[in-house]
Amino acid sequence: MKPTVLVTGATDGLGKALAAELAGMGARVLLHGRDQERGEQTLAELRAQTGSETLGWYRADLSSLAEVHGLAGQVAAEHERLDVLVNNAGIGTTLPGDGRRMESADGHELRFAVNYLAPFLLTRLLMPLLVGSAPARVVNVSSAGQAPIDFDDVMLERRYSGVQAYCQSKLALVMLTFDLAEELGENGVTANCLHPGTYMPTKMVFAAGVTPHDSLETGVRATARLVAAPELAEVSGRYFDRLAEARAHPQAYDLEARRRLRELSERLTGVAAPLSTRLPVEGNGGWGAASRASSPRGARWARLVARVVAGMCRAGAADLSVRLSEHERIVRPGSLRQRRGHASRGGRRRGSSSATGRGGSGTRTSVRRALLLCAGTPRAAAASV
Numbered sequence: 001m002k003p004t005v006l007v008t009g010a011t012d013g014l015g016k017a018l019a020a021e022l023a024g025m026g027a028r029v030l031l032h033g034r035d036q037e038r039g040e041q042t043l044a045e046l047r048a049q050t051g052s053e054t055l056g057w058y059r060a061d062l063s064s065l066a067e068v069h070g071l072a073g074q075v076a077a078e079h080e081r082l083d084v085l086v087n088n089a090g091i092g093t094t095l096p097g098d099g100r101r102m103e104s105a106d107g108h109e110l111r112f113a114v115n116y117l118a119p120f121l122l123t124r125l126l127m128p129l130l131v132g133s134a135p136a137r138v139v140n141v142s143s144a145g146q147a148p149i150d151f152d153d154v155m156l157e158r159r160y161s162g163v164q165a166y167c168q169s170k171l172a173l174v175m176l177t178f179d180l181a182e183e184l185g186e187n188g189v190t191a192n193c194l195h196p197g198t199y200m201p202t203k204m205v206f207a208a209g210v211t212p213h214d215s216l217e218t219g220v221r222a223t224a225r226l227v228a229a230p231e232l233a234e235v236s237g238r239y240f241d242r243l244a245e246a247r248a249h250p251q252a253y254d255l256e257a258r259r260r261l262r263e264l265s266e267r268l269t270g271v272a273a274p275l276s277t278r279l280p281v282e283g284n285g286g287w288g289a290a291s292r293a294s295s296p297r298g299a300r301w302a303r304l305v306a307r308v309v310a311g312m313c314r315a316g317a318a319d320l321s322v323r324l325s326e327h328e329r330i331v332r333p334g335s336l337r338q339r340r341g342h343a344s345r346g347g348r349r350r351g352s353s354s355a356t357g358r359g360g361s362g363t364r365t366s367v368r369r370a371l372l373l374c375a376g377t378p379r380a381a382a383a384s385v
């Protein structure tokens with residue numbers, strides 16, 4: 001079966017060239033862009049260039065969180081699987097705004113919104129589909145241009161520069177990648193990020209008045225490798241500078257900074273991490289640790305349930321983010337009960353049986369909740385626990 005790959009920002013530059021490369025390799029490529037006309041034009045061009053008949057097109061302006069929701073919902077509704085999500089779309093240091101601070105439709109600093117918050121939300125919303133398609137990959141196109149986030153002025157209201165805005169957004173994307181790798185651990189989804197090339201000849205580089213250095217082919221090769229290379233199938237949580245593994249900015253390895261960014265992002269998008277590493281789970285250091293510690297049977301069960309949730313997403317019955325938080329509870333069985341103090345006597349928690357692959361009452365309850373949500377009855381689902 002052809003792998004399905006969603007490439008954001010595929011109407012120009014690296015994204016367009018990457019989409020052509022992947023389609024040529026036989027993938028079903030879902031092109032994303034913000035402009036309908038450019039999208040249709042790109043679709044026609046790539047069809048002629050690659051002979052692919054399985055290209056798809058999706059329009060969404062990533063400077064609007066509502067449009068990110070729409071994009072995720074449409075992809076989940078139309079595809080049974082998503083093997084790779086490439087978060088490539090981005091805006092550079094000068095275009096748009098020419099050095100002037102701008103805001104997104106939701107009132108967030110524009111580069112932070114498009115380059116970071118949109119991929120944060122899109123990835124979270126598509127996670128059930130990715131987990132249900134495992135083994136799957138998330139590839140985040142970051143940059144070597146990274147600057148630490150000042151948590152007292154994330155939106156750069158006090159002192160703005162396009163370079164700072166771009167570089168902090170790209171470091172935030174690296175931090176997201178490292179979190180995703182931990183969270184998705186045993187669920188069969190890897191997350192890696194890269195600096196695709198230095199000053200490749202694209203719109204954002206020309207707009208900044210910089211003389212190109214690397215070829216577009218350099219970026220395509222490095223990104224396509226993270227998408228498809230068999231030797232990277234189990235590699236996760238890494239940052240690459242083109243083809244070589246590299247160290248990101250030190251803040252990316254600062255767990256406290258990552259926690260602050262994650263919490264801020266959840267607040268700004270209204271979507272909680274479905275596989276959060278924050279909440280403790282029976283016998284483990286945290287949700288991420290629970291994932292790593294669960295048995296292969298448990299992981300297989302979690303994937304099965306995730307497929308159910310992905311199917312629900314496609315059914316389009318209830319709000320995707322609500323269902324995503326259901327997914328959180330399902331793939332971390334027992335968590336809901338634990339948070340409500342339902343631990344059974346003798347130290348075992350009733351909802352935890354599926355973590356060992358037995359799919360007991362806690363899991364059945366979760367699935368029931370999921371199915372009720374599928375039917376669009378979140379209240380009844382909540383009451384069922």
Ligand SMILES: NC(=O)c1ccc[n+]([C@@H]2O[C@H](COP(=O)([O-])OP(=O)(O)OC[C@H]3O[C@@H](n4cnc5c(N)ncnc54)[C@H](OP(=O)(O)O)[C@@H]3O)[C@@H](O)[C@H]2O)c1
Pocket residue numbers: 008009010011012013014015033034035038060061062063088089090091092114141142143144195196197198199200201202203204205
């Ligand atoms: N070029 C480099 O040397 C370089 C170096 C390091 C990292 N990168 C990263 O590589 C990625 C691709 O950049 P590129 O150089 O190929 O730039 P590009 O040619 O300007 O392409 C950027 C893509 O993102 C899309 N996009 C921008 N804003 C959007 C929005 N609000 N909603 C939806 N889509 C939007 C653009 O759509 P339109 O076609 O409508 O404009 C375009 O398809 C970026 O993440 C960039 O930061 C590039």
